[in-house]
Amino acid sequence: MTFSKFRPTQLRTRMAALYAGLFILGFVVVAIVAQVMIEGQARRSVTAEMVTSGTVYDRIWALREQSLTGTSDVLARDFGFRSAVASGDQLTILSALETLKARAKVPVAAVVGLDGSVTGATGPLAQAMAQLPFQLADGRRDAVIGLGGDTYRLVSSPVLAPTEIGWVVFAVRLDAGEMRSLEKLSAIPMVATILQRSPAGHWQSADGVVPPTSDIDTLVSSSRVSRVISTIDVGGKEFYALARPLAGPQGEAQAVMLLRYSTSLALAPFRPIQFGILLAGLIVLALVILGSLRLAGAIARPITALQRAAQALEEGNRTEVDVIGTDEIGQLADSFNRMSAGIVERESRITHLAFHDQLTDLPNRAFFRQSLDEKLSRLTRTGEQLAVLYLDLDGFKSVNDTLGHPVGDALLRSVAKVLLGLTPDGLVARLGGDEFAIILSSGFEKDRPRALAQSIIDALVEPMLVDGLCIPTGASLGIAIGPDDGANSVQLLKNADLALYRAKQDGRGVFHFFEASLDQAARERRQIELDLRSALKTGQFELNYQPIFDLNAHRIGCFEALIRWNHPVRGPISPVDFIPVAEDTGLIVAIGEWVLHEACRQAATWPGHVRVAINVSALQFRHPGFAATVMQVLARSGLQPNRLEIEITESVFLDGDGPVMALLQKLRSLGVRIALDDFGTGYSSLSYLRSFAFDKIKIDKSFVDTIVGDASASAIVSAIVVLATALKMETTAEGVEDALQLAELRDKGCSSIQGYYYSRPVNGAAAFEMISDPNFAAAAA
């Protein structure tokens, strides 16, 4: 979080730093250029000033010479003085020189005779003065000499009478005071210093102010040729300097006048400009930084808002960003808002799709399970109850098969509407296919689940008008009460399903509450199912045969093959117990196949007039490969087709009679006989008898049981026999248990009988013996 907070600041800082950096870079370049130009300009300016000053110094130097020579000339031309010199009048000469020194402010003045004698000076200086007139080239009047640590300027004037009879020579010491007085005459504050050549050959000032350096030596040597201005270092300070060699008596300079000008002083006038540039740069820099921060802030703030919004969106929250302005950032914010809205909308659609059934728009199984779990967990706290109603449409598959899926879908939508209309107080969901479920949550009346189930059954028992078609429907319901019947959704739903299964077993169109025994039964069924699979593989099945006695031929005309299961642990298990399981699991097809093979194999060993009758369940019969199986069985066993009698019940017609009829015709064409089993029970319809010429009708045991005492049963049997006879169909009465029943049936014209009275089902070997045993025939008679 701190990171996300820091980032925009960083962006601002980065932008500000970038702009400030660029400005500083530019400013430094400008400043450097300005500095270089100022330096150059200053240097040119100072150089020009110094050149000018140098020229001025030259003029001053020359003026001084003129002044001195003028003064000495005055003396040298004085008639009395010339007279004194000519006559060697020492006293007069000396007094005249004193007067001259005082007048001209010259420290040393002397008269040099033609013979080199000096009057007015003594010592080394006098010697130098004596030599001067003889050393100077023609036209030169003055020279500078170094004498010990001192430097003197010597000026001579000839004493003419009218030829030279001697010279007046002045000596002016070029000391600090002389230099200061020179400096005063300069326009710029230059420092003048006299340099002398040291014994080592370096130029330096006698007082040590200007120590010897190679720079100065170079400057002096190049100054002999032309005027040069260079930069030298004196006492740690930098100076612009020029050197002026002072001609000695014989031309060679014994001293140099160094004029120097401090660079800091020289550049001082330019400091305000430099300072101004720096100050302006700093002010503009501050402005640039402030402006950059402001601009960066204006850019970064909306980006921060967008970044936070994007983070919120990432965490699954719907967010909006305030749109400010119509620039790129404003457009971005606008796009972001639209994107955010789109994501939220799509998310809710996906969620809806994930938890809702597209066809009916009801909650789907996942949603149902989730809701159920939530509600159940709440129950454990409140101590209340909830009810789950599990609903399955009866005969929906045939609607899809015969009328097509669009109609089936429309029917499901109609059912959904009905359920929603009936259940304002519960959650209706479609679990898949034709299965629906309802949760009645807490606070319902005790009778509400039952009443709701009943009202649903009542509502759906009416045919429904879908797409202009009137479709007969119906529903079965299973009800489970939580948390008693299941503490979690899986358990509760499974138990509701068991109750539904039970309701279906109870004959559809009913509802059933879950009971613990249902659960037990379900466990058993599950065990049976598992065992069935191994039973087929390990040959636990066997066939028994119950003879059907032909009353007209007075012999056994047929055996009905009946399956027996000898469970290795539980012993014999009744077909009543395992056939429904086999049908539910689809194992009935494989089992039925085995029965066909086994029965036909056995029957092939029997005499030609004995047939074998085999029960085929509706599921097996409708199995697509059934006709092929029959043909294969006949071919393998070699049994005459007309010795095989397939027994079907009316239930095969339940899901539409078109395909069934075609199959029946096909079997008939093979020569296989078809018998209608359990006639008189269920939906017995005469129309079946009319649409297909069955070879035999089997009269249900329930009629035979009461044929002796019950007149109506007797009448029905009579009617069936008459009807069959008229349609040229045989009749077989099932479940004949005593002679009275046999007599009655024989009397009514029944063509064959089957039952304990004649024989219980027997194994294959017994059946074979029974055929050839005359006693059996006698018993039947």
Place this chain on the structure above:
Amino acid sequence: MFNRICLASGLWILTAAASLASPVTVVAKGADGRVLSGAVVSITVAGAPRPQPRGTYTMSQQNIAFAPHVLIVPVGATVSFPNRDRVRHHAYSFSPAKRFELKLYGRDETKSVTFDRPGVAAIGCNIHDAMSAFVFVTTTPFVAITDGSGRVVIDGVPPGQVSLALWHPSIRAPNNSVSRPAIVAAGGLATEIAPAR
């Protein structure tokens, strides 16, 4: 010109006295080796009679200049200094040969000075520095001024040991003069004289 004639007539007398002596030809050169015109070459012969002043010697001032520039006179000669300019002059000499001062005299005033010692008197004008002249006061008759080519021809010098001297204001030597011994043969002498370099 007038001076020349005077001098020439003096020389003629000498020549007549020592007749049949051979001529001496001298070329004068300066310290720089160039020929020296206007210099005075003199030959001193021991025992030779001193020349005697005859007539007048004149050093006139005309056009702010002395004329002639160099005047040779015998010892004891009196030289007149006529001013022929409209301005005044103040002729003087501090030379040991003759010190004198002719203070501020005007046009057509004539002053005279007698040179009674041998030597050279450098004469100037105290008013006009540019004016200068020399009066060469000699004790020998064998003296002459070099011509434009620095040459002099002196007749009548008796053969034998002589002293040859050269004077010129530019010569940096005492009295602006150098001298050396020379021998004049019967046939005369042709030589050069120059100050030491």
